[in-house]
Amino acid sequence: MSTPTIYDVARAAGVATSTVSRAFSNPQRVSAPTRELVERVATELGYEPNPHARALTSRRTQTIAMVVSDITNPHFFEIIRGAELRAKASAHTLVLVNAEESPRIEREQVNRLSRSVDGFLLAASRLPEGDLAELAGTHAVVMVNRQVAEIPSVVLDQREGCRQLVTHLSSLGHTSLAYLCGPRESWMAGSRWAAIRDAAAESGVSAVRMGPFTPRVAHGAAAADAALTTGATALIAHNDLLAIGVLQRLAARSVRVPDDISVTGFDDIFAAELCTPSLTTLGGTHANVGRAAVELLLEAAAAPRRSPTAVQQLVLPSQLILRNSTGQARGRRGPA
Amino acid sequence: MSTPTIYDVARAAGVATSTVSRAFSNPQRVSAPTRELVERVATELGYEPNPHARALTSRRTQTIAMVVSDITNPHFFEIIRGAELRAKASAHTLVLVNAEESPRIEREQVNRLSRSVDGFLLAASRLPEGDLAELAGTHAVVMVNRQVAEIPSVVLDQREGCRQLVTHLSSLGHTSLAYLCGPRESWMAGSRWAAIRDAAAESGVSAVRMGPFTPRVAHGAAAADAALTTGATALIAHNDLLAIGVLQRLAARSVRVPDDISVTGFDDIFAAELCTPSLTTLGGTHANVGRAAVELLLEAAAAPRRSPTAVQQLVLPSQLILRNSTGQARGRRGPA
DNA sequence: TTCGGGACGGCAAGCAGTTGCCAAGGTGTT
DNA sequence: AACACCTTGGCAACTGCTTGCCGTCCCGAA
Structure with missing residues (x-):
């Protein structure tokens, strides 16, 4: 009546329960004809192995x-x-x-x-x-x-990605970057900062770290305000959410992006393409x-x-997505 | 050695396994002192019930x-x-x-x-x-x-929400709406269309249904093109993704939103606030x-x-989120 | 013809709990 | 004092499947 078990299948197929079990979980242990028989009977009966019973002994849970x-x-x-x-x-x-x-x-x-x-x-x-x-x-x-x-x-790949990011900013004439750091416990935050610092040194630009900030839109305001005090012309936010929050705060404070300041994020979330200005970010698949x-x-x-x-x-490779939140550093505008 | 079972707990506590079992899954079936004893021994031993064994007989899986x-x-x-x-x-x-x-x-x-x-x-x-x-x-x-x-x-609440949406558009002077419909199998699509149709009739504006469209950004182009042929001045997309795709297509075709045409979505996803123009949409918690x-x-x-x-x-209540993708109907602009 | 060995199927003992049923003990009533 | 009844804990059967071990059977080699 209720859902069939291997016993039902075994009886209907005229084999032992162990054979039914093996036909399902260890097919090569059973001869082809037997296996087919079992499979046929099982589908006829609508048998489905009980995952809990299976997990109980085999310790595999799928x-x-x-x-x-x-x-x-x-x-x-x-x-x-x-x-x-x-x-x-x-x-x-x-x-x-x-x-x-x-x-x-x-x-x-x-x-x-x-x-x-x-x-x-x-x-x-x-x-x-x-x-x-x-x-x-x-x-x-x-x-x-x-x-x-x-x-x-x-x-x-953060190291290579951050290098590209820093190089991109540096080639736009930025000489002073600020990294708006993620949570203290975040490995990514540390890893990004290290990569940014090294890449900055390599490119001969200065980089400071601010934060940590909770990487949400709502905390972008604090991050933006803190960043503005540094005089950096390019802000690298820990992720796109924070970057979007930064963009919003900068707009509210009438700081133009990217004219006055460039902003980048990480992750390339869906919204990064849609915000204003659209966000340059380090993405990946x-x-x-x-x-x-x-x-x-x-x-x-x-x-x-x-x-x-x-x-x-x-x-895995990361990829720099160039959009409209990064541009020439202030004072480096026009045909230099 | 390995993880303890109720047998271990029962032995250590000097009770039967059934008592241990009950102490955990049916506490009021066991006297307070016994229960406390079992609990203490269990924590000492680091006992954790095995969810699969539990599920096997009780048929509750949590x-x-x-x-x-x-x-x-x-x-x-x-x-x-x-x-x-x-x-x-x-x-x-x-x-x-x-x-x-x-x-x-x-x-x-x-x-x-x-x-x-x-x-x-x-x-x-x-x-x-x-x-x-x-x-x-x-x-x-x-x-x-x-x-x-x-x-x-x-x-x-789609019915009330759609009514608000249609009323909003109607009050902006729109007299001709197009609903860009979601998938055929989508109950929501049918429900929204019915509500929109009724609300439109009530407000004395016309409404047509186009589609079905797959509700993704990529399909917004087709939806926008189809909608433009109808002459409708307000487009109600099946969801925000489709609406964003529509916005992009309209921008590409130099149709101004909301000056030439208004666009709305459903869901109030995160990106709805960030896209350009920001999207009027029917949201909810x-x-x-x-x-x-x-x-x-x-x-x-x-x-x-x-x-x-x-x-x-x-x-649950839905809520109309007014943003910048909806405005006065064409020709109804300025101090009317 | 005999024998070693692999392929195949079956037996039965788990796995770690739950729960129906029973019995013992304690309490209250008459 | 006798009896009914409730609370509490234990027994043991059960859940549905896996798997170590064993016995056949069959094949080819000696």
Whole structure:
């Protein structure tokens, strides 16, 4: 009556339950004719394996959790999309959890799910490295937008991207940059600043760091005000949300962009193209980041614990998207 | 050695496993002293119940699935956020799945998960009513952005919202509206058109429906071109994405918005405020929609099947957000 | 013809909980 | 004092599937 089990299938097909089980989860262990028989009977009966019963003994759940540091950030949205698609392609289920920018919540969520998923995708994790190492010891873990020794990861190339960004600004005549820094716990924030600093030194321009700022539109005002005090002619915001907030504040203060000051962001979110002026930003194919991260995770989950294969730290190309928020430095305008 | 089970806890506490089990999942069935003893021993041992074992017999998974018709639409993002938050508050896990605008994929995904979740949130479901009724017969289901008889749902008030929208346009002197319709399978598209048609009749303005169009930015061009042939002076796009595409196309064709033509959208996505001109749109607190939907689902899942409580069809208020994409009808400009 | 070995299928013991049923003990009533 | 009844904890069957181990059977080689 209710949903059929392997027992029903086994009886109907005249084989043992173990054969039915193997036909599904280990097909090459069963001869082709038997397998086909089982499959046919199963579809006739409308049999679907019970994922919980399966997980109970096999400890494989076909589920992966994606922990996002802040689900309100549209940037992650693209990554989630890519991850969901890839997970589905491998018949895996994606569980979405929000860490709300809090290491404590992040840890809680991970603990809560630790029994029910095959592995974790940690996007922009705010967890300290010690916690991550511990977690990676017991679970398959892939970091997204953060690199940690000994843990596989996928990031967009910040070093090269920031170099391009700084070079772009420098070639427009800017000699003084300000980086409006993201949260203290953000690995990206540190990584970007280091890359910007180095690239600035290389290009012979000065760079200062302001912040940290919460990377949301609402905090752009504070960031803009702080940046204006530095006298920098080009502002590199930690992400597009912050940059958009900066643009809004600058407009409110009648500072013209890019005439008086140039502004850039990171991520190339959908809105970056639409805001006024449209935002020069360092983008990349975020959906690919999500996809690649799932692939790494599936590999890690399949491999025997701590397999000899090197830990993969994927660095996907980023791309500088030039739009209208960057221009010639003040005083370098017109046919120089 | 490995993770402790109720057996370990039971032995350490000197009680039966059933007592441990009850202490966790049915606390009032156990006397306070015993419960405290069990809890203390459990925390000492670091015991965590295994969700799969629990699900296997109890058939409760503490997990809900959210099926989204098109995960690339930022509008859903807000709903997902609200849902995730609410689910977490009740210690439930949110599984995210994408139906890719395909009824077939939607059905597949639902089937795949039917054993592993307590219920489904179907956002803008493209499934025919028959399928939905069947699904609702076996699972807890809550519709989001769609109403179906006998199934609980949460929607934003389209009827009143569309009336406000049409009134707004009519009061600006527009007498001829075009609705750029969403996908054929979209309940919202039908519902909006009906509301617009009625409101237009009431206000004595004409309204035509064009489309269907895929509600993405890229399809705005086709929609805009089609709309221009109608001579309508106000365009109501099925959602903000389409509206933004329309704006872009109109700009490319040197049609001024709102001077020559007014454009509105639905959803009030983040980008609606930032595009040029900023978009008049019918919004609402989408996060609340997600939250309310989860609440309804938790109720439905907790209630004994087909309980006598009436099926709740929640209609949350929508709100008209006036921005710069709507203005006086052509020829009605200046001090009339 | 015999024998080693691989392929295949079956047995049964888990996996980690839940829950219906029962019995013991305590309380209140008559 | 006897009896009914409620509370509490334990027993054990069950959930649905996986998997280590074993026994056949069949094939080719000696």
